[in-house]
Amino acid sequence: MEQELQARAAHLAGIREKAEVEMARMGIDAAFIDRLVDTFYGRVQAHSRLGPVFDGRLAGRWPDHMEKMKRFWSSVAFKNGAYGGKPVQAHLGVEGMAAELFPEWLALFSQTLADIAPSAEAKDWFMATAERIAKSLTLSLFYNPALDDPARKTV
DSSP: OHHHHHHHHHHHHHHHHHHHHHHHHHTOOHHHHHHHHHHHHHHHHHOTTHHHHHHHHHTTOHHHHHHHHHHHHHHHHHOOOOOOOOHHHHHTTOTTOOTTHHHHHHHHHHHHHHHHOSSHHHHHHHHHHHHHHHHHHHHHHHOOGGGGOGGGOOO
16 A cells, blocks of 8 residues: 555656646746736736626635635646645636636637747647636536437427
8 A cells, every 4th residue: 555655646746747847848937827827817807897707706805816826727737736626616606607708718818828928838838728627617617418419409
C-alpha cells in the first residue's frame, strides 16, 4: 500500500512538473494568472450583460471570487490541485444565467488574452481551455437530453 501511494505521488508530481515546464515555455507564471483573472473579471464587472449577472451573485464577495478564480486557473494551468470547488454546482441557480451569455463570456476572455497573453501559444491554450469549460458548463446547466429524443421530434 505504501509503495502504491508513493507511486501515485510520484506520478502526480510528474504531471505537475510537465505542466509547469509547458506553461513556462509559453510565458505563463503565477503572476500572469493573477493578471489574467484581475483583468478579465474587471472587464466582466463593466460588461453591460455579464456584469449584472455576476454582481447579482457576487456582490460583496468579489475579492473571495477573484482568489477562487486564481486558484482555479492555477490548478488548470499548472495541474497543482490549488482548486477543489465544484464549478457546475456554483453556477446552478444563478439569476440571469443563460446559455446565450457564454459566447459573450468567451469573446471577452478572448479579447483579454489578445491584450495580455505573453505569447500566441499561451493565448491559444487558454482560449481552447476556456472554450472547453464553457461548453461543459453550458451542457451541464442547460442541455436536456430528452429534447434530442427521436420519438419526440415531429417531421
